[in-house]
Amino acid sequence: MREVLADARRWWEAGERFALGTVAATWRSAPRPAGATMAVGPDGTVVGSVSGGCVEGAVYELGQEAIATGEAHFERFGVSDDDAIAVGLVCGGILDVLVTPVDAASFPVFEAVADSIDADRAVALVTVLAGPAPIGARLAVWADETAGGLGDPGLDAVVAAEARALLAVGETRTLALGPQGQLLEDDVTVLVEVFAPTPRMIVFGAIDFARATVRVGKVLGYHVTVCDARPLFATPQRFPEADEVVVDWPHRYLGRTEVDERTVLCVLTHDPKFDVPLLEVALRGPAAYVGAMGSRRTHADRVRRLREAGLGDDELARLRSPIGLDLGARTPEETAVSIAAEIVSLHRGGGGRPLTDLDGPIHSGLLRADPPPDSPAGSGG
Structure with a gap:
């Protein structure tokens, strides 16, 4: 939505x-x-x-x-x-x-859900697809409260618990629930739409490659921050599409800002005094992606310095360096596409190979393990 x-x-x-x-x-x-x-x-x-x-x-x-x-x-x-x-x-x-x-009678929790989405507050919207409750009945679920209802307190309690589990992993899913003691007497199928806070991209290094990376990050749906210790370069005027521009030492900023399992970190400084202490923090944190720009020689020197700082093989294995996929990129814009391609590939489990060289479905990330039933899903009012 x-x-x-x-x-x-x-x-x-x-x-x-x-x-x-x-x-x-x-x-x-x-x-x-x-x-x-x-x-x-x-x-x-x-x-x-x-x-x-x-x-x-x-x-x-x-x-x-x-x-x-x-x-x-x-x-x-x-x-x-x-x-x-x-x-x-x-x-x-x-x-x-x-x-x-959608109107006040059919979707009474619409405004509360919309407010949460706009405020980047995690919320799940449960909608009945089949079962004892009417098709389209809705329950909004937050971490500590609910609103609306599916017509049965027992059903509300069961689906709220399932919705909170999906909120924790940020996943939208259709659930088929069977009878559970006295809480559920009939089968019910619900759609649980999860609206998680916007994921973050933090770009370190206020250089021309960063400007292109910011633009691509916004296209991918990230809340994008640019961070650099040099106030002459880290300005909103140079990065008008960034959500925020921070003047601070990269490792110090990363140590105090919010980072989770969906955050991507693009280290474009390729300067040891900035990127080595930054990567010490980044590779020990929960970020989904840590990529660093630089030549093969720069990468080898960086890894040596990080080992001297105490990082082990498992932590260093998380480092994507040199950053990006091999697209033959040269310009800042091409490099930004290369970085974005690696982020998407890592997130979706893609191999980065040309689709023309592969067999099978091209949308493998959308597959469901179970085949649809032979009978149609049906319709109702």
């Missing part, structure tokens, strides 16, 4: 009913992940995407119907005979889409 939130808020504040189409689950080469959202406005406006264009027309029609009737629908889309081009996924994937109306 994050991608359509600005338009959704505008319609909400005007008191107009609109519709949200959300990907609940995918199989094979479906082009968008679970949680991808398309909104249909009261005036017919469309924002966002659930499939990159393959089934948008069909979801649009369901959205208009949801606006007109106030009823939710749960549909499965895939390749099927002559309809594949018209409303199917020509890529061969399969996806389930939930289409719901």
